[in-house]
Each structure stands twice: as structure tokens, then as C-alpha cells.
Amino acid sequence: MSTTLSAVRVTDHVYWVGAVDGQLRDFHGYSTERGSSYNAFLVMGDAPVLIDTVKAPFMDEMMARIASVCPPETIDRIVSNHSEMDHTGCLPEVIARVRPREVLASKNGVAALSAHFGALDDVRAVADGERIDVGGLTLSFYETRMLHWPDSMVTYLAEDKLLFSQDAFGMHLASTERFDDALDRAVLEFEAGKYFANILMPYAGIIPRALAKLSALEFSIIAPDHGPVWRRDPRWILDAYARWSEQAPTRKAVIVYDTMWESTAVMAQTIADGIEAGGAEPKLMRLSEHTRAEVATELLEAGSLVVGSPTLNNGVFPTVADVLTYLKGLRPKNLVGAAFGSYGWSGEAVEQLNEYLRAMKVALVSDGLKVAYVPGDEDLEACHRLGRTIGAAVLERAHAEHRAL
Numbered sequence: 286m287s288t289t290l291s292a293v294r295v296t297d298h299v300y301w302v303g304a305v306d307g308q309l310r311d312f313h314g315y316s317t318e319r320g321s322s323y324n325a326f327l328v329m330g331d332a333p334v335l336i337d338t339v340k341a342p343f344m345d346e347m348m349a350r351i352a353s354v355c356p357p358e359t360i361d362r363i364v365s366n367h368s369e370m371d372h373t374g375c376l377p378e379v380i381a382r383v384r385p386r387e388v389l390a391s392k393n394g395v396a397a398l399s400a401h402f403g404a405l406d407d408v409r410a411v412a413d414g415e416r417i418d419v420g421g422l423t424l425s426f427y428e429t430r431m432l433h434w435p436d437s438m439v440t441y442l443a444e445d446k447l448l449f450s451q452d453a454f455g456m457h458l459a460s461t462e463r464f465d466d467a468l469d470r471a472v473l474e475f476e477a478g479k480y481f482a483n484i485l486m487p488y489a490g491i492i493p494r495a496l497a498k499l500s501a502l503e504f505s506i507i508a509p510d511h512g513p514v515w516r517r518d519p520r521w522i523l524d525a526y527a528r529w530s531e532q533a534p535t536r537k538a539v540i541v542y543d544t545m546w547e548s549t550a551v552m553a554q555t556i557a558d559g560i561e562a563g564g565a566e567p568k569l570m571r572l573s574e575h576t577r578a579e580v581a582t583e584l585l586e587a588g589s590l591v592v593g594s595p596t597l598n599n600g601v602f603p604t605v606a607d608v609l610t611y612l613k614g615l616r617p618k619n620l621v622g623a624a625f626g627s628y629g630w631s632g633e634a635v636e637q638l639n640e641y642l643r644a645m646k647v648a649l650v651s652d653g654l655k656v657a658y659v660p661g662d663e664d665l666e667a668c669h670r671l672g673r674t675i676g677a678a679v680l681e682r683a684h685a686e687h688r689a690l
């Protein structure tokens with residue numbers, strides 16, 4: 286391993302010793318066009334602590350960065366905030382090399398590590414709120430269950446007012462820069478929102494409670510396990526999480542569709558025109574051009590989900606079924622919607638789309654609109670009318686939300 290791989294100093298006591306994965310394009314189904322990083326940190330009191338590790342193929346990169354700060358065998362403890370494999374894949378090997386005094390995880394984390402790797406030496410569960418001295422510095426641990434796994438916890442370094450937040454407040458973004466203040470703000474905000482939508486949205490209901498629990502701590506720096514360290518304005522990402530977790534309806538209507546011979550595409554465009562005529566903001570997303578993760582990102586701050594599919598072999602077009610399966614798992618809230626699509630002779634897709642939307646608790650504004658083969662003038666008027674109905678419903682909800690503020 287090259288000796289040019291060095292740690293990056295975060296504070297007087299903390300170093301980033303993670304790995305950058307610029308080639309990553311898919312993270313368990315989430316498209317990652319900008320790659321990612323797996324962040325690990327060294328806390329350098331008199332007894333060094335390694336906070337989290339990296340995905341298995343990147344272990345040598347992490348070890349080289351650690352060695353630029355201290356001999357790895359001097360690490361006294363390892364903290365495992367979260368047991369998903371992008372942060373623990375190399376943990377057994379690291380333990381074998383470093384032989385730390387103990388490995389600390391939440392109670393559920395200890396069980397998850399055992400389920401993944403079998404018995405590991407000297408793994409100990411920390412209690413929620415437990416505080417320990419690590420060679421003159423103070424670490425405390427706070428469970429954040431289901432954000433986003435049952436084992437998840439965060440670690441706080443009191444002397445530096447620094448929160449090691451594991452996946453929370455992270456993003457998939459590979460870069461040579463390690464801090465938010467060195468990166469393009471628009472990219473940061475987009476990727477942070479995309480991460481929330483694709484990883485944390487299912488747990489939006491419990492995020493305010495977690496934020497309230499952490500609000501007793503004073504942060505200057507938030508160091509997540511992916512993407513940059515927040516040091517310029519950590520308040521921004523905390524406030525964004527509070528806002529995103531509400532999923533308040535906006536004027537945006539996301540129209541997700543695919544098409545066989547352009548008929549469903551023509552319907553989608555006409556519905557979009559109707560939505561705009563109704564005063565709302567259509568966002569057309571053809572699935573041959575957009576990934577499921579991009580659709581989820583658009584839905585994070587939207588008021589409507591409108592879905593179109595042709596009928597193919599008595600069912601929904603595969604790309605549309607794919608994205609609906611994915612979105613259903615993410616449990617977006619506070620949406621109105623409708624289904625539409627063209628068909629040849631059977632036309633089951635629209636009712637099947639309705640079933641998906643009902644299962645997602647999307648409030649349907651129509652029974653759905655289906656058109657045989659190619660839409661004629663009357664069909665297009667019906668599409669425009671449906672768009673106006675959606676637009677009016679979206680506006681009403683967005684205004685009601687605004688009045689409630």
C-alpha cells in the first residue's frame with residue numbers, strides 16, 4: 286500500500302482515516318453517480334480509539350492512513366457505531382491485527398456483529414448514555430435505534446463538541462475534500478437530501494425524537510460515516526433533517542412513467558401540462574432516463590406522485606413495478622396521486638398501479654385513466670383534466686400546510 290495515503294486532521298484530537306470509493310455506482314439499489322466514502326476516525330487521546338472501520342476491500346487504505354498517525358497496534362479501543370458491512374466488513378481482520386483492549390457497540394450492535402461474524406474477541410455492549418475516559422478524552426454513546434438499523438448508535442467527543450454520527454447526516458459523495466466548506470454547496474445539499482430520501486425516509490417518523498435526544502449535546506462538528514465532515518454550519522443539516530422528516534406537501538407533482546410506443550409518454554406530458562395549468566409544478570420522470578433513487582429524491586419534497594404504465598402481458602411495465610416496489614419500502618408520506626396508462630386489449634396496469642398507490646397510502650384523486658392504443662383528442666382532454674385535478678389538490682394541500690405554519 287502506498288505510503289502517500291495519509292490521515293486528514295479534523296481537530297487537535299481527531300483524524301479522518303477512511304477510504305474513498307470513487308468507482309461506486311450502486312449502493313444496494315441506490316444509484317451513486319458521485320461515488321462514496323467510508324469514513325473512519327481516530328481519536329488521539331493517550332489511549333487511541335478507532336471510530337468505525339471501512340468496507341472490506343478498503344482495509345489496507347484505512348490501515349495506511351492510521352499508520353500515518355500512530356502505530357495501528359497502539360489502538361486501545363474500537364467503536365462500532367453501526368454493523369452494516371460498509372463499516373464493519375474488515376472489522377474481524379482489523380481486530381486480529383490491532384488486538385484492541387475492547388470493541389464497543391450498542392447492545393443490538395453486539396448481537397449484529399455476532400450474527401455477521403460469529404464470536405469476536407472482547408466485544409462489549411455500551412449502555413445508552415454511557416460515558417468513558419479514553420486517555421484524557423471523553424466519549425459518550427447514544428442509541429439511535431432504526432436510524433437506520435436496530436443497532437445504530439452515535440458517539441460524542443465532549444472535548445471537541447464532535448458527533449460521530451455513523452450513517453446519519455451522511456451522503457454518498459467521493460471527493461478529495463473532507464469538509465463541507467470545501468465543497469459545492471448545491472452538490473452537498475442535493476446529495477444529503479438524496480441520502481435522506483433513499484436511506485432514512487422510512488424512519489422519518491422517529492427522527493424528531495432522535496434529534497430531540499441529541500439536542501442536549503452541543504455540536505461544533507458532525508462527522509458521518511459517508512461524505513464530508515460538517516464543520517461550517519452543522520446546524521444546517523440538523524434543520525434539514527427536521528424539515529425532511531416532516532415531509533410537508535409542496536406544489537411539486539412527480540410524474541413517474543415508462544412507455545412502450547410513446548402513448549403513455551404523450552399522456553404523461555398532457556397530464557403535466559394540466560398540472561401546470563392548475564398552478565402546480567410537474568416533474569416528469571421517464572424511467573428509461575431516471576433511476577429509482579432519483580425518483581425517491583424528487584419525492585422527498587413533493588405533494589403528489591402520479592404514475593403511468595402501459596399494460597404489458599396483463600401487468601405493469603417492469604421498470605414501473607421496480608420503482609413502485611422501491612418507493613413502497615421507503616414509505617413516503619402526505620402525497621396525493623393518480624394512475625394512468627395506455628393499453629392494447631386488456632388494460633390491467635392502471636388498476637394494479639392503483640393498488641400500489643393505495644398500499645402506499647397515496648390519496649387518489651381519480652380512479653385512474655387508461656387509453657386504448659393511441660390517445661385521441663378526447664383522451665388528451667381527459668388527461669389534461671386529470672392534470673388540472675391533481676394540480677388543484679396539490680395546491681390545496683400545499684396552501685393548507687403553509688397556513689398551518
Ligand code: FEO
Pocket residue numbers: 367369370371372433452510511
Ligand atoms: Fe453506511 Fe447503513 O451503512
